[in-house]
Amino acid sequence: MRFPLRLQYDLFLYIAKQRLAGKKHYPLVLMLEPLHACNLACAGCGRIVEYEDTYYEKMALDECFESIDECGAPIVSICGGEPLIYKPYAELIQGCFDRGKHVQLCTNAILLDRFMEKVAPHPNLTIQVHLDGMRETHDRSVCQEGVFDQVIPQMKRAVERGYRVSTNTTIFRDTSDAELEELFTMLDGMGVHGFLITPGYAYEVLGNDIYMAKSEVHRRFERIRKIAQRHKVLSTPLYLRFLTGERELLCSPWANVTRNPRGWKGPCYLITDSHHRTYRELLENTDWEFFRQRRDKRCENCKLHSGFEASAAEQVTRSFSDALEFGRWVLR
Numbered sequence: 001m002r003f004p005l006r007l008q009y010d011l012f013l014y015i016a017k018q019r020l021a022g023k024k025h026y027p028l029v030l031m032l033e034p035l036h037a038c039n040l041a042c043a044g045c046g047r048i049v050e051y052e053d054t055y056y057e058k059m060a061l062d063e064c065f066e067s068i069d070e071c072g073a074p075i076v077s078i079c080g081g082e083p084l085i086y087k088p089y090a091e092l093i094q095g096c097f098d099r100g101k102h103v104q105l106c107t108n109a110i111l112l113d114r115f116m117e118k119v120a121p122h123p124n125l126t127i128q129v130h131l132d133g134m135r136e137t138h139d140r141s142v143c144q145e146g147v148f149d150q151v152i153p154q155m156k157r158a159v160e161r162g163y164r165v166s167t168n169t170t171i172f173r174d175t176s177d178a179e180l181e182e183l184f185t186m187l188d189g190m191g192v193h194g195f196l197i198t199p200g201y202a203y204e205v206l207g208n209d210i211y212m213a214k215s216e217v218h219r220r221f222e223r224i225r226k227i228a229q230r231h232k233v234l235s236t237p238l239y240l241r242f243l244t245g246e247r248e249l250l251c252s253p254w255a256n257v258t259r260n261p262r263g264w265k266g267p268c269y270l271i272t273d274s275h276h277r278t279y280r281e282l283l284e285n286t287d288w289e290f291f292r293q294r295r296d297k298r299c300e301n302c303k304l305h306s307g308f309e310a311s312a313a314e315q316v317t318r319s320f321s322d323a324l325e326f327g328r329w330v331l332r
């Protein structure tokens with residue numbers, strides 16, 4: 001099964017409750033960035049440029065818990081920056097479990113061995129490792145030699161010790177299909193539980209040409225979709241069809257909300273117009289319909305899962321054929 005049963009059950013109950021309460025905009029995932037500092041400086045990372053002035057600021061543990069409680073999302077994605085250099089990460093993760101949350105720890109895995117000494121495997125925990133390709137590509141993407149060789153053995157040990165480990169791969173303009181196939185085959189062999197794939201987003205602040213325009217994304221993902229069918233790719237079938245241009249989806253930016261040391265980032269995970277003091281302020285002061293319809297110029301080339309996987313899930317509940325395809329895919 002592609003996702004743990006407990007996660008599916010908790011998500012189902014949560015969504016049913018939100019609908020019964022008549023809520024239109026509710027979060028599924030809280031992207032919690034307790035800090036933006038990192039032990040790497042990757043070429044495709046918008047955070048280290050956008051948050052240069054507050055790079056060394058950190059959220060207090062209490063602030064993290066207040067944010068988790070205020071927004072109520074069932075999944076907390078602890079990211080950053082590198083969350084494993086946030087000192088109280090073990091307490092933060094335990095606090096999430098105590099609240100019945102599912103945790104996705106988004107890490108570059110450089111400090112994974114040390115993490116395993118502090119946090120035991122848990123049914124609500126997934127370690128999600130950022131891995132952009134095989135040795136040469138990944139090291140180039142993270143702008144540091146030797147990282148691939150450092151993290152792969154640690155990932156293997158994590159799988160052997162019973163942690164649920166998945167990967168997140170950003171597809172850039174020069175990512176090759178053959179290399180993706182090789183990467184997924186290797187990860188399958190290691191027992192990694194699944195792979196997320198997403199086209200890189202052209203952050204304005206970065207101004208480089210490693211990202212694809214929408215038409216390129218469509219062409220690339222027609223081929224990548226075939227590769228995905230042979231491996232445990234976690235991107236849903238409808239989202240993959242959206243990436244090939246076969247289906248259209250509106251955005252659901254409220255489903256993945258971001259909290260960082262500056263506040264609640266709005267309107268979405270990718271673009272920043274303001275930081276709000278509270279989740280309520282983010283919810284009340286954002287023109288969700290405008291961004292749902294992707295009317296902003298900055299939405300033009302965006303196909304990132306943070307905006308569209310929730311829309312795909314919503315669509316699955318409205319169409320029998322999409323639901324059937326989704327059900328088969330989850331069980332496969």
Ligand code: SF4
Binds near residue numbers: 271302
């Ligand atoms: S389309 Fe992308 S950039 Fe626009 S609101 Fe949605 S997630 Fe944000």
